[in-house]
Amino acid sequence: MPLQGAQAEELTLPKVGDLLARDGSEGKPIALKASDLEVGKPVLAFPFDLDAKEMRDGSRLNKVVLLRFDEADLDDETKARAGGGVLAFSAVCTHQACDVKTWLAADKALVCYCHSSKFLPLDGARVIAGPAPRALPFLSLKLDGELLVVAGAFSARPGPQKA
Secondary structure (H helix, E strand, C coil), X not given: CCCCHHHHHHHHCCCCCCEEEECCCCCCCCECEHHHCCECCCEEEEEEECCCCEECCXXXXXXXXXXXXXXXXXXXXXXXXXXXXXXXXXXXXXXXXXXXXXXXXXXXXXXXXXCCCEEEHHHCCEEEECCCCCCCCEEEEEEECCEEEEEEEECCCCCXXXX
16 A cells, blocks of 8 residues: 555655756656756756655655855855855745746745745845745755765744645
């Protein structure tokens, strides 16, 4: 009998040591390097279990948006959870679970296309506009050589809060 609910979600959540692979990549997933990302160009990705050779894409809640910044733009707290200037946040809006993947360079904000919630990634992805009730959860990263590696669990449950 397949696992359901919280048990199934627990199995697919990103785990420390997972790599990250681009969402929608054809064929075998390829682990992302910090150098694969351009400053100001968001990339959607899923955790990738190298040992099992499978993407942890069984739940939308695992989708992350990656953003690369010049490391000089990161404060100490933000730098501690970045890998080579790359930050990772849940790509699932905390309002109604739409994808957060648009970058507004003028505002230095990520935007949810559904209801225009804006999040500041350089300030813990806090909400600065729109109906989202809370910040996007972050996923701590580290580098293994050039590869982006998950260094910790999501800071909070991704997506809207359950009642």
